[in-house]
Amino acid sequence: MNIxxxxxxxxxxxxxxYIGLLIYSRFTEALIVLIVAGLxxxxxxxxxxxxxxxxxxxxxxxxxxxxxxxxxxxxxxSMIHLIPSWVTILVVSRDxxxxxxxxxxxxAEYRLDLTPTFLGKGTTFLQLSYVVLVIFLSSRxxxxxxxxxxxxxxxxxxxxxxxxxLYRGVRPPSAINS
Numbered sequence: 014m015n016i017x018x019x020x021x022x023x024x025x026x027x028x029x030x031y032i033g034l035l036i037y038s039r040f041t042e043a044l045i046v047l048i049v050a051g052l053x054x055x056x057x058x059x060x061x062x063x064x065x066x067x068x069x070x071x072x073x074x075x076x077x078x079x080x081x082x083x084x085x086x087x088x089x090x091s092m093i094h095l096i097p098s099w100v101t102i103l104v105v106s107r108d109x110x111x112x113x114x115x116x117x118x119x120x121a122e123y124r125l126d127l128t129p130t131f132l133g134k135g136t137t138f139l140q141l142s143y144v145v146l147v148i149f150l151s152s153r154x155x156x157x158x159x160x161x162x163x164x165x166x167x168x169x170x171x172x173x174x175x176x177x178x179l180y181r182g183v184r185p186p187s188a189i190n191s
Contacts, residue, residue: 015066020057024078035089040152086144107175132174139167
């Protein structure tokens with residue numbers, strides 16, 4: 014087990030702590046845990062690049078850890094009524110549909126272009142920003158309606174990127190090479 018993979022596992026192990034802090038309205042502490050998790054993400058990537066310690070396990074675990082952290086934040090914040098349930102349903106459904114599509118393509122031996130897109134990266138950035146700001150504003154007891162423009166942008170990107178990834182998944186294989 015190399016250092017980058019160990020840091021990724023640490024990030025996964027921080028998730029129950031993060032969820033517990035959110036449930037008990039310890040928002041400042043939850044934000045600190047989220048920041049520590051983010052630092053482990055940056056650190057594991059940097060170490061893997063500098064020391065050339067890329068592994069197949071890391072290639073699977075790293076994005077999984079990121080997705081688990083973000084999804085658990087949406088679900089928990091929705092459960093404690095800080096994020097509308099429909100938003101969480103949208104975010105989680107998009108990820109589940111894309112994951113299932115990728116799994117079906119893998120088992121059907123259908124070649125997919127899995128490179129991240131601008132829309133996909135933008136969605137992740139906006140989703141993470143939204144979760145962080147919901148936690149931050151909650152820790153300061155500031156009205157969350159201030160985040161409505163960000164929420165609308167995040168929802169738009171989530172929908173657009175989901176449809177874009179679906180489009181990329183269903184186009185004919187010959188279109189991938191062009």
